[in-house]
Amino acid sequence: MSKSKKIPLDVDWLEIESTSSDWDEVGKVECIKMLSHMQVIREFEEALLVLEKQGLVHGPLHVSVGQEGAIVGAMSVLRDTDLVNGSHRGHHLFLAKALNYLHEEGFDPTSEQYADSVREMLYRTMAEIMGLTPGFSNGRGGSMHLRWEEAGVLGTNAIVGGAVPIAAGAAWSKKRDGDQDLVLTSFGDGSCHIGNVLETLNLSALYDLPLCFYIENNGYAVSTTVKEQARETRMSARGLGFGIPSFRVNGMDPMSVRAAMEKVEALLREGKGPAILEVDVYRYYHHSGGIKGSAFGYRDKAEEEERRKQDPIECMEKGLRKRKWIDEEELDFLRENARHAVESAVDRLTQSVDGRRSIIAELWPDPKSCDEDLRGDLTELDGIDFVEEDSYSGTLGEVKFIEVIAGTLVRRFEEDERYYVLGEDVHKLKGGTNGATKGIPERWPDRCVPTPIAEHGFVGMAGGTAMVGKYRPIVELMYPDFALVAADQLFNQIAKARHMFGGTVKVPLVLRTKVAIGTGYGSQHSMDPAGLFSMWPGWRIVAPSTPFDYVGLMNSALKCDDPVLVIESVDLYGSTGTGPVEDLDYFIELGKAKVVRRGRKFTVLTYLNMVDKAVEVCEALGIDAEVIDLRSLDRASIDWDTLGESIRKTNHVVVLEQGCLTNSYGGMLADEIQKRYFDYLDHPVRRIHGGESSPSVSRVLERASYVGEEEITAGFQAALADMGAALKRAIA
Numbered sequence: 227m228s229k230s231k232k233i234p235l236d237v238d239w240l241e242i243e244s245t246s247s248d249w250d251e252v253g254k255v256e257c258i259k260m261l262s263h264m265q266v267i268r269e270f271e272e273a274l275l276v277l278e279k280q281g282l283v284h285g286p287l288h289v290s291v292g293q294e295g296a297i298v299g300a301m302s303v304l305r306d307t308d309l310v311n312g313s314h315r316g317h318h319l320f321l322a323k324a325l326n327y328l329h330e331e332g333f334d335p336t337s338e339q340y341a342d343s344v345r346e347m348l349y350r351t352m353a354e355i356m357g358l359t360p361g362f363s364n365g366r367g368g369s370m371h372l373r374w375e376e377a378g379v380l381g382t383n384a385i386v387g388g389a390v391p392i393a394a395g396a397a398w399s400k401k402r403d404g405d406q407d408l409v410l411t412s413f414g415d416g417s418c419h420i421g422n423v424l425e426t427l428n429l430s431a432l433y434d435l436p437l438c439f440y441i442e443n444n445g446y447a448v449s450t451t452v453k454e455q456a457r458e459t460r461m462s463a464r465g466l467g468f469g470i471p472s473f474r475v476n477g478m479d480p481m482s483v484r485a486a487m488e489k490v491e492a493l494l495r496e497g498k499g500p501a502i503l504e505v506d507v508y509r510y511y512h513h514s515g516g517i518k519g520s521a522f523g524y525r526d527k528a529e530e531e532e533r534r535k536q537d538p539i540e541c542m543e544k545g546l547r548k549r550k551w552i553d554e555e556e557l558d559f560l561r562e563n564a565r566h567a568v569e570s571a572v573d574r575l576t577q578s579v580d581g582r583r584s585i586i587a588e589l590w591p592d593p594k595s596c597d598e599d600l601r602g603d604l605t606e607l608d609g610i611d612f613v614e615e616d617s618y619s620g621t622l623g624e625v626k627f628i629e630v631i632a633g634t635l636v637r638r639f640e641e642d643e644r645y646y647v648l649g650e651d652v653h654k655l656k657g658g659t660n661g662a663t664k665g666i667p668e669r670w671p672d673r674c675v676p677t678p679i680a681e682h683g684f685v686g687m688a689g690g691t692a693m694v695g696k697y698r699p700i701v702e703l704m705y706p707d708f709a710l711v712a713a714d715q716l717f718n719q720i721a722k723a724r725h726m727f728g729g730t731v732k733v734p735l736v737l738r739t740k741v742a743i744g745t746g747y748g749s750q751h752s753m754d755p756a757g758l759f760s761m762w763p764g765w766r767i768v769a770p771s772t773p774f775d776y777v778g779l780m781n782s783a784l785k786c787d788d789p790v791l792v793i794e795s796v797d798l799y800g801s802t803g804t805g806p807v808e809d810l811d812y813f814i815e816l817g818k819a820k821v822v823r824r825g826r827k828f829t830v831l832t833y834l835n836m837v838d839k840a841v842e843v844c845e846a847l848g849i850d851a852e853v854i855d856l857r858s859l860d861r862a863s864i865d866w867d868t869l870g871e872s873i874r875k876t877n878h879v880v881v882l883e884q885g886c887l888t889n890s891y892g893g894m895l896a897d898e899i900q901k902r903y904f905d906y907l908d909h910p911v912r913r914i915h916g917g918e919s920s921p922s923v924s925r926v927l928e929r930a931s932y933v934g935e936e937e938i939t940a941g942f943q944a945a946l947a948d949m950g951a952a953l954k955r956a957i958a
Contacts, residue, residue, distance in 0.1 A: 227678060227772075228311065229335070230362045231370070233702050233854060234741075236465055236469055237465070237466065237469055237470060237471045237472070238466070238471045239466055239471075239472045239474075240472075240473050240474070240489075241473070241474045241475065241498060242473050242474070242475045242482055242485055242486035242489065243475070243479075243485075243747060244479060244482040244485045244603065245400075245481050248481055248485045249481060249485070249545060249549065249673065250744065252389060252484065253480070254546075254549070254551040256302065256489045257542070257545070257546055257551065258334075258335065258336060258546065258551030258560075259302070259335070260298050260299065260302050260480060260484075260542065260547065260553040260574070261327070261539070261542045261543065262335035262336075262560055262563070262564065263298045263301075263302075263321075263325045263329075263558065263766075264294050264298050264338075264480070264538060264539050264542060264563040265293050265539060265560060265561055266321065266325060266344075266348070266564040266567060266887075266907045267290075267297075267298070267317070267321045267322065268291060268294055268538075268564075269327075269561075269564045269565050269567075269568045270317070270321060270348060270351075270352070270568050270571075271289040271290065271291050271294075271317055271318070272291065272345070273352075273568050273569070273572055273783060274287060274289065274317075274352070274355065274949050275287070275511075275516035276517070276625070276897060277356070277363070277576070277583075278515060278516065279516065279574070280582065281462070282304070282356060282367070282576065282584070282585055283355065283356055283922075284356070284357055284368075284464050285357075285368060286314075286370070286514040287355075287367065287369055287372065287514055287515055287516075288314050288315040288316075288318055288369065288513065289315075289317065289509075289510065289511055289515075289516070290315050290316075290318040290319075290511050290941055291294060291509065291510045291511060292443060292444075292478075292507065292508050292510040292533070292534075292537070292538070292540075292945065293315075293318060293442055293477065293507040293508070293509055294318045294322070294538065294872060295316045295411070295478060295483070295537075295538020295539060295541065295829070296477035296478070296479070296480065296483045296505040296507050296533055296538065296543065297322045297440075297442075297485065298318075298322045299424065299480035299481065299482075299484040299669070300322075300410065300438075300483055300484070300487045300503065300505075301319075301322035301323050301326050301485030302326065302445040302482060302484055302487075302607075302848065303487045303488055304323070304326065304408070304410065304436040304491075304780040304895065305380075305407060306326070306327050306377070306378060306407070308337075308378055308407050308408050308409065308410070309378045309380055309393075309396050309408075309409045309410075309488045309694070310323050310378060310379055310380065310409065310410045310412065311379070311380040311381055311383065311385055311389040311392060311393050311396070311409075311411050311412065312382045312383065312411065312412035312418065313381065313382060313386065313387075313389060313412060313413045313414060313759075314365070314382065314384045314386070314391060314510075315414065315442075316370070316372055316382030316383075316412070316838070317329070317355070317369070317372070318350075318381060319372070319382065319412050319617070320350065320379050321348075322349065323377055323379050323820070324347050324374060324377045324379065324462060325344065325347075325379055325906070326364075327376075327377040327378065328344050328347060328377075328390070330342070331525065332735045333557075334557035335560050335564075336557075336560050337357065337420060337556070337559060338551060338565075339485075339566070339567075340367070340563060340567040341344055341513055341651060342565075343956075345567050345571065345770050347386065347571050348360050348567055348568060348570070348571040349510065349571040349574050349575070349593045350532075350568070351372065351571075352568075352571045352572070352575060353571075353575055353589065353690065354367055354368065354372060355369045355372075355449065355526070356368075356575060357583065357590075358575065358589040358590060358591070359514060359589055359590065359591045359592075359684055360575075360589060361376050362728070362730070362894075363726070363727045363728030363730060364591060364595075364728035364729075365590075365591050365725055365728070365740060366599075366725065366727065366728045367381075367691060367727055367728065368370060368728055370382060370383070370384040370751055371383065371384065371726050371727060373727045373730060373731065374835055375730060375731070376684055378429075380392065380393070380396055380690070380693065381723075381727060381731070382696070383946060385714055385718050385719070386413075386414075386417050386420060386447075387413055387420035387422050388415035388422070388684040388686075388714055388715075388718060388719055389411055389412075389413065390411050390417065390422060390423045390426045390686075390690070391415060391422050391426045391429075391438070391682065391683050391684075391686020391687050391688035391690060392411075392439055392686055392687075392689055392693065392714055392715075392719060393409050393410075393411030393519075393690060394409075394411075394426045394429055394430050394683070394686070394687040394690060394691070395538075395686065395687040395688055395689055395690020395692070395693070395694065395699075396437055396690035396691065396694045397409040397430065397435035397436050397437035397499070397500070397690075398433060398690070398691050398696075398697075399691045399696050399697055400436055400624045400696040401433070401435055401824055402434055402672075402696075402697065403435070405698065405769060406436070406495045406667070406914070407436065408437070408438060408491065408498075408499070409436060409437050409438070410437075410438040410440050410497050410615075411437065411439060411440065412440040412442060413440070413442070413875060414441070414442050414443070414444060414447065415441065415442070415443045415444065415445070415446075415447060415455065415461050416447030416448075416450075416455070416607040416940075417441075418441065418455075418461045418464055419455060421682055421687060422683055422701075423683040423714070424464070424730055425680040425684075425873075426683045426687070427464060427465065427468045427470060427500075428468050428680065428683070429677070429678070429680060429683045429684060429687060429797040430499070430500040431468045431469050431470050431500060431690070432678070433675075434498070434499060434624050435498075435500050436494040436497070436499040436500070436501055437490075437494070437499055437500040437501075437598075438463070438487075438490050438494060438499075438500065438501055438503055439459045439500060439501070439502045439503070439504060440503050441460050441462065441468075441503070441504040441505070442477065442504065442505055442507050443460075443477075443504055443506050443507065444507050444508055444509045444658070445508065445511075445533060445697045446519070446524070446525070447801050448513040448950075449513070449519070449522060449524035449667070450579070453526075456591040457587070458728050460474060460504065461502075461504045462474045462502045462503075462504035464502070465502040468632070468798075470492060470500055470502055470504070470647065471498075471501045471503065472500060472502040472503075472504070472667065473486045473489060473490060473501065473502065473504065474504045474506070474554070475503070475504070475505055475506070476505075476506055476509060477505030477506050477507035477538075477578075478506070478533075478537070478538050478541060479537040479538070479541055480538050480541065480542050480876045481545065482816070483503075483505055484816075484848065486502060486503055491794055492642070492853075495901065496538075499636075505793065508533040508536070508628070509536075510530070510533075510534065511663035518530055519581075525727070526830055531602060531651060533609075533693070543557060543699065544585060545769075546657065551824075555814060561686065564637050568734055570722075570754075570947065575589060584842070586690075587730050592765075592774075593674060597678060598725075598728035598729065599724050599725045599790050600661075600724070600725045600763045600764060601724065601727060601764060601766065601862055602724070602732065602764065602788050604786065605893040606708050606785055606786065606787050606817065607785055607813070607815075607816070610785070610813045610943065611781075611813070611829055612778075612782075612813050612815040612818075613778065613813070613814065613816055614814065614818075614820070615774050615804065617626065618774070618806075618812065620806055620807070620809040620812070621806070621807040621808060621809070622774070622804050622806065622808045623803065623804070624802045624803070624804065624805075625773045625802060625803070625804075625806070625807070626773075626799050626800070626801070626802050626807075627671070627773050627798045627799055627801045627802070627803065627804035627863065628660060628661050628662065628665075628800065629661075630773040630776050630777055630805050631661075631662045631776060631780075631794070632657055632662055632663065632664040632665055632666075633659060633664065633665075633778075633782065633810055634777050634780050634810050635647065635662070635666060635700065635778065636664075636665045636666060636669075636779070636857075637810040637811065638784055639666060639669070641801070641811075642698075644698045645673065645676070645697075645698050645699075645700060645784065646670075646673035646675060646683065646697060646698075646699060646700065647663055647666060647674055647675065647699075647700045647701075647702060647704030648674075648675035648676075648677055648684055648687075648688060648699060648702070649675075649676075649677055649701055649703055649704065650676070650677055650678075650679060650702070650704050651676065651704070652666075652667070652669050652674055652675070652676055652677075652689070652702050653667040653674050653676040654667070654676070655676075656871040658683065658702060660740065660796075661704065661706060661797055661799075662738065663702070670707070679711040681703065681708045681711040682711055682714065682715060683711045684701070685701060685712040685715045685720075686712070686714075686715035686719060687702070688701045688735055689715055689719055689720040689723075689733060689789075692720075692732075692733045692734050692735040692927045692950065693723060693730060693731050693732075693733055693917075695734070698734045698735070698736075699735050699736070699909075700735075700736045700738065701735065701736070701738065701786070702738050703737060703738070704739075704740070704771065705739065705740070705747070705750075705751045705753070705800075706739040706740070706741065706753045706754070706758075706793075707751055707753045708739075709739070709748050709753075709755055709758065709759075712827075716737075716759075716762075717761075717762045720763075720764065720765075720789050721762035721764030721765050721789065722764055723764070724764060724788070725764065725908050730789040732788070733764075733789045734786065734787045734788070734789075734790065735788070735789045735790070736783050736784055736789075736790050736792055737789065737790070737791050738792045738794065738800075739755060739791070739792075739793065739794070740793070740794040740795065740846055741753070741754045741755075741793060741794070741795045741796065741797075741834065741835075741884070741929065742763065743796075743797075743884055743885065743921055743928075743932045744796070744797060744928065744929075744932065745796055746922075746923055746925065746927075746928060747923060748920075748921065748923040749919075749920035749923075750920075751920060752921040752928075753854045753885070753889065753920070754793075754883065754884060754885035754889075755791065755793060755889040755893070756769065756793060756833070756859050756883070756885075756888075756891035756895070757885075757889045757894070758889055759791050759860070759891075760859060760861060760891055760894055761894075763860070763861060764788065765782070765788075765789055765860055766781075766786060766788050766789070766790045766816060766858070766860045766863060767790070767793065767859040767860040767863070768780075768783055768790060768792055768793070768796075768816065768857060768858055768859070769792075769793040769834045769856070769857060769858075769859055770805045770834075771795075771833060771834050771835065771837040771838070771855050771857070772804060772805065773802075773803045773804065773805030773806075773886070774803070774805045775814060775855075775857060776794075776805075777805065777806055777810055777812065777821070777857075778812050778813050778814030778946065779792070779814050779857065780792060781811070781812065781814075782813045782814060782816050783816070785813070786816065788811065793833075793834065793859075795834045795835045797835040798834070798835050806829065812950050814857075814936040816858050816863055817854060817856065817858045817862070817863035817864070818857065818865050818868070819854050819856050819857055819858070819865035819868040820854065820855045820857060820868075821852060821853070821854050821855075821866075821868065821870060821872070822853050822854070822855050823840075823841050823851070823852060824852055825844070825849070825850040825851040825852040825853070825854040825876070826849050826850050826852070826876055827849055827850045827854070827878070827945075827946070828851050828876050828878035828879065828880055828942075828945050828949075829851070829852050829869070829873055829875075829876045829878065829879045829880065829882070829947075830844075830852065830853045830854065830880045830942075831856055831869065831879065831881050831882065831895065832853065832854070832855065832881070832883065833855060833856045833859060833883070834884070835844075835884065836882050836883065836884050836933070836938075837853065837855045839934070839935055839938055840853045840938060841853050842935065843935055843939050843942055846891040846939075847939065847942060847943075849942055849946070850948075851876075851880075851945075852872050852875070852876060854869065854872060856867065859892070861893060861898075864895070864898070864948060866902065869899070870903065873903045873906055873907070874903070874906050876905055877897075877907060877909075878907070878908055878909050878912075878944050878945060878949065879903075879907065879911045879912070879913060880911075880912045880913070880914060880941060880942065881895050881896050881899075881912070881914070881915075882911045882913075882914045882915075882933070882938065882941070883913075883914070883915050883933065884914065884915075884917060884932050884933045884934075885915065885916050885932065886916040886917055886918060886920055886921075886931060886932070887915050887916065887917065887918045888918055890915055892913045893913075894914055896911040896913055899911050907946075908949070909948045909949070912941065912944065912945050914933055914937060914938060914941035915933060916931050916932040916933050916937075917930065917931045917932075919931055
């Protein structure tokens with residue numbers, strides 16, 4: 227018979243409960259401050275529910291009534307310089323951090339009115355939730371996307387678990403700063419079963435990040451009970467498998483939460499993070515709005531009444547009375563004080579006409595501002611002298627493409643300590659899987675961050691670091707198809723952040739990846755990502771086709787305050803071409819296409835390895851076509867001046883791309899050309915692209931799926947036939 231023995235846990239898993247001594251240590255002043263913050267948050271959210279019933283809050287309203295005591299207990303321990311982010315149910319998180327930030331030494335909420343700064347914050351927060359211009363993000367974020375960088379709130383998030391990897395990036399930044407600040411990310415029990423949260427638990431433990439995973443276990447993911455979500459209903463158990471110290475506490479007891487948070491804080495400030503703090507709380511209302519959950523049948527009134535008896539505000543008041551730290555008159559003042567501060571915000575945002583309350587019309591955003599802040603204005607590149615190959619004064623020679631990539635990154639690392647690279651295998655194999663990081667791990671091991679296979683987690687972590695703003699990550703995504711694994715962070719988070727938060731955040735991140743068509747890696751490793759990324763206006767996209775262009779475009783991408791996708795081609799890695807022999811410090815302007823071959827028959831628009839192939843086919847067939855290397859592919863950066871000049875001359879356009887018809891970049895480009903230049907086109911835009919299917923592993927099937935010289939030849943001949951047919955009709 228086999229033997230067995232218990233495997234001991236390597237980390238603590240503790241349940242914390244406060245004692246009378248905790249109250250004494252915290253003291254009267256701090257305890258009254260905590261109560262006042264809870265009361266303000268409660269009044270604020272109850273006022274919002276009234277506004278919602280009056281039809282003045284657009285969209286869902288995820289209030290946290292019943293959960294405010296726990297978050298105030300946790301926030302009361304944090305410094306102003308600590309950072310937080312959270313989920314869609316985030317009003318209480320935002321307000322607790324903001325109230326702490328604005329709290330003035332010596333202020334007594336039992337006898338003094340709240341300062342103008344507090345009232346202004348409440349006004350701006352309520353305005354944001356109502357979608358109005360005075361809001362912190364000009365009304366763009368609303369209830370679910372609250373951000374105030376000054377107070378240390380990185381932003382709440384509508385995607386369940388979406389903020390968690392971002393918090394890890396902020397914590398990575400804090401750890402590198404060495405200032406012992408910490409980061410807290412707040413999310414619910416429903417988030418604990420999402421892949422990016424589990425990936426981030428592992429990454430945070432792997433890198434010893436000063437990150438508190440603050441789990442609000444309120445028992446329900448909308449209406450699904452915890453028991454219906456998981457066998458292990460104690461969410462803090464998730465930390466044990468990742469070696470993360472974990473704490474569990476009754477979240478309806480604010481002092482117990484504070485006591486537990488003090489233990490978490492000590493670990494994180496000592497560099498022993500991360501840690502989990504699970505608080506058992508209860509939301510009094512349904513998932514959204516002011517109706518109780520029992521009205522929907524997924525919980526009963528008896529449960530709701532029983533949990534309300536544990537109200538955190540009443541718990542705090544009871545403790546204060548017991549110690550004679552507050553009397554009824556002072557309590558009444560504290561409550562009225564909070565109510566008046568909240569009412570002042572309501573009064574500034576609304577008006578009553580004939581007994582009906584409405585939003586003050588002047589506070590609505592200008593509809594014309596709808597598309598503002600999708601991306602930056604590139605003023606960060608002001609003052610740079612951009613060059614092209616024909617105006618370059620340095621020494622040029624034949625250089626290897628992949629060596630130019632590695633050399634450019636090394637040069638930027640020498641110049642600016644803000645840059646770091648992360649990705650799978652970037653620290654080994656003599657420069658990663660293709661040699662692009664060669665020379666970095668040996669000289670800067672702390673700035674070359676190898677990751678586990680966790681694209682969702684590490685891409686989000688890089689996004690969080692970029693949003694904090696002190697460091698500038700360079701992410702290597704081994705294959706672009708893996709972008710679909712990390713899609714939430716790439717497209718819901720990184721791409722939308724600047725616009726969603728009203729232009730208050732920059733995301734200086736470079737994402738490198740490669741097109742591996744023709745290498746036999748099959749359907750899930752051969753994507754051209756241009757079409758996918760061009761759908762998200764927050765991304766800038768560059769696709770260098772020569773060593774010279776790579777250096778200049780990468781340098782500009784690294785200076786850019788927007789996220790930039792740099793697409794490389796495996797077909798070009800081993801090639802040689804004209805490039806700088808020594809100088810790696812020049813810049814090529816983003817948004818500038820390049821005419822690589824002059825001609826008059828038709829205009830060919832292409833990028834990456836298709837540029838040389840287009841030129842070769844033109845030369846072989848003796849076609850007088852104009853070939854333009856797009857270089858910048860995102861919608862905002864298409865060089866319409868260069869394209870327009872050529873189109874008006876040739877009156878015929880061929881869009882050439884190597885990849886498949888589906889997920890194609892050319893469809894968007896052709897549509898835009900026909901809208902802009904319809905009067906100059908003698909024929910519809912002709913497209914040359916691969917088949918409908920993704921490339922297969924079979925050499926024969928793979929070759930049949932993508933564009934090579936044969937397909938380009940056929941496409942160019944068809945373009946000539948278009949003109950011949952048009953000529954015959956004209957003669958007839």
